[in-house]
Amino acid sequence: MKRNTACGECNGILLVYPDSKEAALGSPGFRQVYRTLAGLPDTVVDWGWYDNKKDTIEYECREWFGEYDSIAISVPFELLYGNTVRILTALGIEPEKEKRSRVKPVVITGGAAPTINPSVAGVIADVVCVGEIETHISYKLNKFISNHQSGAAKRLTPMIGMKIPMKNRAAPDSILISDKIDSSMLAGFDNPALCTFKDAGLVEVGRGCSRGCRFCAAGHIYLPVRHRPVDNILRDASTFSGKAKRIGLVGAALSDHRSLKEILRGILDLGFGLSTSSFRADMLDDEVALLLKQGGVKTVTIAPEGGSERIRSIINKRLTEKQILDAAESCRRAGIGGLKLYYMIGLPWEKQSDIGAIIDLTAKIRDTFQGKGKKITVSINPFIPKPQTPFQWYGMAEPSYINSVYRDLKKAFIRMRGITLKTMSVRTAFMEAVISLGDEAVGRAVIDSNRADIPWKKALEVHGVDVYNLVHRMKAPDEKFSWDNVTGEKRKAVLFASFEKAQQTASTIS
Numbered sequence: 295m296k297r298n299t300a301c302g303e304c305n306g307i308l309l310v311y312p313d314s315k316e317a318a319l320g321s322p323g324f325r326q327v328y329r330t331l332a333g334l335p336d337t338v339v340d341w342g343w344y345d346n347k348k349d350t351i352e353y354e355c356r357e358w359f360g361e362y363d364s365i366a367i368s369v370p371f372e373l374l375y376g377n378t379v380r381i382l383t384a385l386g387i388e389p390e391k392e393k394r395s396r397v398k399p400v401v402i403t404g405g406a407a408p409t410i411n412p413s414v415a416g417v418i419a420d421v422v423c424v425g426e427i428e429t430h431i432s433y434k435l436n437k438f439i440s441n442h443q444s445g446a447a448k449r450l451t452p453m454i455g456m457k458i459p460m461k462n463r464a465a466p467d468s469i470l471i472s473d474k475i476d477s478s479m480l481a482g483f484d485n486p487a488l489c490t491f492k493d494a495g496l497v498e499v500g501r502g503c504s505r506g507c508r509f510c511a512a513g514h515i516y517l518p519v520r521h522r523p524v525d526n527i528l529r530d531a532s533t534f535s536g537k538a539k540r541i542g543l544v545g546a547a548l549s550d551h552r553s554l555k556e557i558l559r560g561i562l563d564l565g566f567g568l569s570t571s572s573f574r575a576d577m578l579d580d581e582v583a584l585l586l587k588q589g590g591v592k593t594v595t596i597a598p599e600g601g602s603e604r605i606r607s608i609i610n611k612r613l614t615e616k617q618i619l620d621a622a623e624s625c626r627r628a629g630i631g632g633l634k635l636y637y638m639i640g641l642p643w644e645k646q647s648d649i650g651a652i653i654d655l656t657a658k659i660r661d662t663f664q665g666k667g668k669k670i671t672v673s674i675n676p677f678i679p680k681p682q683t684p685f686q687w688y689g690m691a692e693p694s695y696i697n698s699v700y701r702d703l704k705k706a707f708i709r710m711r712g713i714t715l716k717t718m719s720v721r722t723a724f725m726e727a728v729i730s731l732g733d734e735a736v737g738r739a740v741i742d743s744n745r746a747d748i749p750w751k752k753a754l755e756v757h758g759v760d761v762y763n764l765v766h767r768m769k770a771p772d773e774k775f776s777w778d779n780v781t782g783e784k785r786k787a788v789l790f791a792s793f794e795k796a797q798q799t800a801s802t803i804s
């Protein structure tokens with residue numbers, strides 16, 4: 295039963311997404327956490343999102359008007375730590391954990407960013423959730439809140455899937471085991487109104503990806519891969535009848551679902567259009583392209599990531615040029631109007647010829663995909679070394695290199711008709727890298743630059759962050775990372791073996 299005041303007997307929780315409402319609704323994890331918390335007895339869960347322009351929290355649902363027992367913030371990307379600080383400041387809560395004098399509310403963070411590296415979150419939050427904790431959060435949250443408030447947090451035994459920040463940790467070396475959500479638990483959201491993005495009803499098709507691209511955190515932290523059964527996906531899709539025009543299929547490896555065509559056909563049979571994220575080129579044949587076209591998909595996204603087979607082998611993106619061109623051909627034949635291509639630059643052991651290969655491959659794709667009104671958008675992002683991936687040892691390219699490659703690509707693409715080039719800001723990429731690889735000093739810099747509006751570079755300087763060392767330096771084989779306790783020794787050895795394999799590939803393929 296919902297209560298609209300702080301009665302002293304129930305828990306008041308505020309769940310906030312540090313980005314737009316659309317992004318909140320597009321996050322299956324966030325929605326599931328809300329659903330789990332909202333199902334707890336004697337608990338009132340308000341939820342909202344952060345409005346960047348107004349610098350305020352907007353509430354979708356607000357029933358609690360007393361002091362919250364806990365504030366839970368999901369942080370899917372590193373750059374959203376800034377908004378996390380702003381949310382706490384807007385709520386009148388000191389964002390730096392060490393400086394907070396009040397026991398209430400307990401500040402909790404979770405999501406992909408703290409899962410790959412909890413250090414920055416640990417400076418802000420009383421509890422950092424690591425791993426997929428959606429279905430377990432209710433029990434753990436209650437336990438933590440009651441322990442925290444009774445002053446027992448110092449004695450708390452670390453809980454599965456949750457990291458207790460250093461200060462309160464009882465057993466520093468055994469802080470966590472990530473929970474793994476079973477495919478049967480990946481239920482759809484039971485309130486379609488809270489699960490609609492623009493005119494698309496969102497349905498999760500599965501979690502994790504088995505492809506093991508060496509730069510990709512999603513491919514390494516959400517394992518094992520779990521595909522939801524077709525019946526469950528279609529059952530969830532049917533709940534949007536009359537409420538959404540399209541079904542947005544959500545999942546890192548949608549195109550790898552063993553029943554992909556059955557799912558697409560089933561959704562069309564239910565009378566919905568389709569909306570999808572990027573497709574693996576090797577899974578995009580004539581039939582799939584036609585189903586997408588029938589579902590009203592106007593632009594298909596393919597991510598070759600690298601222009602040459604050499605660089606794709608190094609990063610373990612196992613796609614041949616033929617597979618990429620065949621996918622483009624299938625899209626053309628199906629009558630799809632646009633292609634979006636994702637590439638990265640500054641990749642480990644990249645050569646000048648790999649950059650030239652981006653231009654050559656795009657030209658071949660354009661020749662294959664040609665026709666009246668066809669459009670190709672090329673999106674170029676700098677490689678950012680991510681924790682808990684095989685490339686965590688490799689340094690990020692320096693801004694001068696990235697800018698010079700951007701200039702070369704702009705010159706080349708400006709001459710190609712029908713191609714639009716988009717590049718990620720070097721400043722943004724660099725900031726993402728610092729926070730991604732950051733330690734507690736970076737966490738304090740994030741707080742200062744967002745709370746006190748100190749320029750980012752200045753805040754890093756004040757907190758003694760050696761940016762070159764952190765981001766651009768090639769790390770030693772026995773490097774100690776601040777997230778090693780999350781990775782664990784065995785998995786770190788597996789990641790390093792994959793890094794060495796990439797190095798070997800780079801030296802054997804010219």
Ligand code: SF4
Nearest residue numbers: 503505506507510513
């Ligand atoms: S296929 Fe995509 S999601 Fe899977 S590991 Fe590669 S980049 Fe990550």
